[in-house]
Amino acid sequence: MSGFSELIKNFDKTRDHIRDFFIYGFKVRSDFSRKSSRTYDDERRRVESWLGDHIRYDNTQRGRQISLTVDSGHIAEDPLYQAYYAKSFTDNDIRLHFLLLDLLADGKTHTLRELTDRLDTDYAVLFEEQTVRGKLREYTGEGLVVTEKHGKTACYRLSADTVDSFWEMCAGLTDAVRFFSEVQPFGVVGNSILKCIGAQNDVFLQKHHYIVHTLEDETLSVVLHAMEEKRYLTFRVFSSRSALTDASGHDARCVPLQIFISVQTGRRYLAGYVPEYQQFSAFRLDFIREVRQAETCSDYDRLAEQLHRDLPKLFGVSFGMRDPAGAVEPLRVTLRIREKEEAYVLERIRREMRSGTVERIGQDTFLLKLDIFDPKEALPWIRTFTGRVLSVEGGCLSVRNQFYEDVLRMQALYKESDHVDIP
Amino acid sequence: MSIFHEIYGVYYRIAGKLLGRERLTEQEIRETVQKEGFRDSVLFLPQKLLPQKDGSDWGFFRRTKDDALVPVTKHKPPQILTGLQKRWLRAVLDDPRILLFLTEAERLALLGRLGETKPLFQQSQFRYTDQFSDGDPYEDKSYQQIFRQILTAIRKQSVLAVSYRSGRKNQLYLHCVPLKLEYSEKNDKFRVYCIELRGKRSAGAILLNLGRIRSVRDTGEQREKRLSAETYFQKLRCKEPAVVKVFPERNAVERFLMEFAPYEKRTERNIENGCCTVQLWYDRQDETELLIRLLGFGPVLEILGPPELRRKAAERVQMQCRLLQL
Numbered sequence: 001m002s003g004f005s006e007l008i009k010n011f012d013k014t015r016d017h018i019r020d021f022f023i024y025g026f027k028v029r030s031d032f033s034r035k036s037s038r039t040y041d042d043e044r045r046r047v048e049s050w051l052g053d054h055i056r057y058d059n060t061q062r063g064r065q066i067s068l069t070v071d072s073g074h075i076a077e078d079p080l081y082q083a084y085y086a087k088s089f090t091d092n093d094i095r096l097h098f099l100l101l102d103l104l105a106d107g108k109t110h111t112l113r114e115l116t117d118r119l120d121t122d123y124a125v126l127f128e129e130q131t132v133r134g135k136l137r138e139y140t141g142e143g144l145v146v147t148e149k150h151g152k153t154a155c156y157r158l159s160a161d162t163v164d165s166f167w168e169m170c171a172g173l174t175d176a177v178r179f180f181s182e183v184q185p186f187g188v189v190g191n192s193i194l195k196c197i198g199a200q201n202d203v204f205l206q207k208h209h210y211i212v213h214t215l216e217d218e219t220l221s222v223v224l225h226a227m228e229e230k231r232y233l234t235f236r237v238f239s240s241r242s243a244l245t246d247a248s249g250h251d252a253r254c255v256p257l258q259i260f261i262s263v264q265t266g267r268r269y270l271a272g273y274v275p276e277y278q279q280f281s282a283f284r285l286d287f288i289r290e291v292r293q294a295e296t297c298s299d300y301d302r303l304a305e306q307l308h309r310d311l312p313k314l315f316g317v318s319f320g321m322r323d324p325a326g327a328v329e330p331l332r333v334t335l336r337i338r339e340k341e342e343a344y345v346l347e348r349i350r351r352e353m354r355s356g357t358v359e360r361i362g363q364d365t366f367l368l369k370l371d372i373f374d375p376k377e378a379l380p381w382i383r384t385f386t387g388r389v390l391s392v393e394g395g396c397l398s399v400r401n402q403f404y405e406d407v408l409r410m411q412a413l414y415k416e417s418d419h420v421d422i423p
Numbered sequence: 424m425s426i427f428h429e430i431y432g433v434y435y436r437i438a439g440k441l442l443g444r445e446r447l448t449e450q451e452i453r454e455t456v457q458k459e460g461f462r463d464s465v466l467f468l469p470q471k472l473l474p475q476k477d478g479s480d481w482g483f484f485r486r487t488k489d490d491a492l493v494p495v496t497k498h499k500p501p502q503i504l505t506g507l508q509k510r511w512l513r514a515v516l517d518d519p520r521i522l523l524f525l526t527e528a529e530r531l532a533l534l535g536r537l538g539e540t541k542p543l544f545q546q547s548q549f550r551y552t553d554q555f556s557d558g559d560p561y562e563d564k565s566y567q568q569i570f571r572q573i574l575t576a577i578r579k580q581s582v583l584a585v586s587y588r589s590g591r592k593n594q595l596y597l598h599c600v601p602l603k604l605e606y607s608e609k610n611d612k613f614r615v616y617c618i619e620l621r622g623k624r625s626a627g628a629i630l631l632n633l634g635r636i637r638s639v640r641d642t643g644e645q646r647e648k649r650l651s652a653e654t655y656f657q658k659l660r661c662k663e664p665a666v667v668k669v670f671p672e673r674n675a676v677e678r679f680l681m682e683f684a685p686y687e688k689r690t691e692r693n694i695e696n697g698c699c700t701v702q703l704w705y706d707r708q709d710e711t712e713l714l715i716r717l718l719g720f721g722p723v724l725e726i727l728g729p730p731e732l733r734r735k736a737a738e739r740v741q742m743q744c745r746l747l748q749l
Contacts, residue, residue: 006463011427026692049463072685074656089429105498143506163502176524180515189511192431207607263609264553265682316552351555384715387739409722411744414737
């Protein structure tokens with residue numbers, strides 16, 4: 001028992017463990033090689049304590065595997081928010097929090113000396129002025145306390161922005177917060193408001209809900225701030241989730257321009273201009289660490305404009321096979337769709353189509369023309385039309401070959417249509 | 424300014440709640456910790472809240488002669504919106520969906536109240552690369568009105584008379600009790616989970632796209648028997664999970680597990696060949712969507728079962744081969 005705390009000081013370590021339990025779910029104790037086994041045991045126990053209802057244990061040949069299993073479409077609240085509510089603190093932090101707020105709750109302005117004295121007289125706790133000043137300064141930054149100068153003396157009062165003062169303005173605000181608290185990014189902030197007013201989301205569900213995105217909110221916050229201030233970013237990039245160790249990453253620097261979100265694959269990217277390679281690139285948000293703001297970029301607006309011009313030719317996030325003139329041969333996919341009976345397929349194409357056009361070229365025959373930088377990115381989408389593709393042309397040879405080879409491989413996979421051994 | 428700050432933490436929340444009470448018992452403190460805290464909080468928190476002889480507690484409560492506990496503070500802990508929470512609220516007020524909950528006048532009043540507060544994020548900082556283009560019309564007054572009527576009906580368990588245009592463009596009239604509102608970021612649409620009624624009897628679960636609802640009328644009746652969401656969704660569940668094998672090439676395991684993270688699933692990896700076998704539980708109505716997403720992985724994923732799902736995949740693959748004369 002001694003030495004273990006369910007609270008944490010550093011979010012990064014815990015984030016990696018939660019992600020491993022949640023996304024992968026197949027790892028056993030020996031797979032967690034980043035730190036010592038004791039660290040693993042502590043992290044596991046914390047996750048069990050915060051998210052007990054969602055933990056699943058399975059005994060496999062490799063050992064006992066622990067996973068976080070959540071049907072994200074049918075939950076009221078993202079359970080991973082719990083990790084944010086587990087920040088450690090000192091006894092003095094919490095004492096000062098409630099006692100100072102109690103003194104300031106009279107709505108009046110107080111000097112530092114006055115507050116320090118009254119902590120002693122009213123509650124019999126002794127604090128040095130320096131400690132109290134530090135906490136008041138911190139709370140001014142957090143927006144709980146307002147600091148005013150009266151002559152040369154700093155005076156403190158409670159912020160007038162009480163929850164009630166906002167909530168009495170409109171009845172629908174609670175439902176709005178219920179809904180947006182499950183919308184990323186930063187839904188956890190909305191959730192913290194719900195907790196404050198003692199409310200819960202009991203109405204809204206989110207389909208295609210990537211609850212794990214909340215774990216990147218801290219990183220995202222730095223990125224967005226750099227974008228707002230038009231600054232460079234430095235960070236470490238890792239090639240895959242399974243190798244998030246200090247040794248495998250490399251340093252990178254870019255001008256952050258936009259966050260690209262794939263709502264279908266759950267992948268999110270930082271899109272930016274990389275001066276080293278003089279080109280745009282996209283970095284997986286969950287594969288970057290140690291994100292820091294750097295100097296201001298004087299060319300920011302021009303780069304942002306350039307990116308904006310390139311967006312129509314981006315199928316997903318890859319600037320891949322673009323030639324210097326910005327021209328690539330469009331990928332042409334011909335589909336067979338029975339117009340009368342399968343109008344819903346055409347509707348689907350129209351709402352899912354991007355960077356391209358759809359044209360009727362004959363009875364029950366339609367041509368999709370995708371004018372995109374990286375035709376390879378469109379392959380997974382094209383494969384969702386398996387059973388309808390008459391031909392794939394244009395783009396580039398490797399993509400066309402891959403499509404046809406993949407169909408052959410799938411034919412081999414599904415040759416035995418009914419009987420397979422399920423492990 | 425970070426959400427990972429103790430002022431938002433569970434321990435502060437519990438302490439604040441208890442300090443808001445005038446008088447309470449040791450039992451009530453323990454019960455609150457049990458109910459509101461993490462699973463193991465009962466091992467750590469009560470001894471900090473309850474007065475200890477050695478003074479190791481936080482000094483928030485003193486015992487009375489009749490062994491009750493009263494807070495040493497004089498006021499209920501004030502509830503202040505922090506700068507971060509205000510910035511989040513400010514950002515949300517720029518989202519077109521906010522008008523489903525607030526009138527424009529209310530939105531403007533809140534914007535005025537927030538004054539110079541900078542939004543925590545801006546919509547223009549994000550690009551949704553593959554969101555469907557036919558999202559719901561959040562700024563349409565009629566849509567907003569229907570959304571609010573449904574929200575009210577969910578709270579009251581009211582029976583609604585709904586005029587609805589089906590996916591096949593048929594006009595339907597039905598009576599139903601709405602249960603939950605579901606939003607999909609991929610579809611950029613709201614849907615309503617309902618229980619359809621024929622007379623007084625339940626005719627089963629029905630899912631309506633909010634954008635296809637023409638009108639809604641509250642019949643003034645209420646459904647007396649409440650159905651738990653858990654029971655409702657259990658009925659929509661697949662009988663058997665889909666079982667798929669994901670091959671390690673093209674980083675498919677990582678891509679698959681990320682893409683299917685929203686599903687309840689069980690995974691197992693074969694250490695020798697790197698393949699991953701996954702059981703996925705899904706709602707029956709989503710089977711076609713699931714099938715085409717699985718086929719999108721191509722030959723790096725094989726649907727093993729159930730047989731019916733595998734047969735549908737095989738049919739599409741065979742049809743594809745015929746079209747290409749392979």
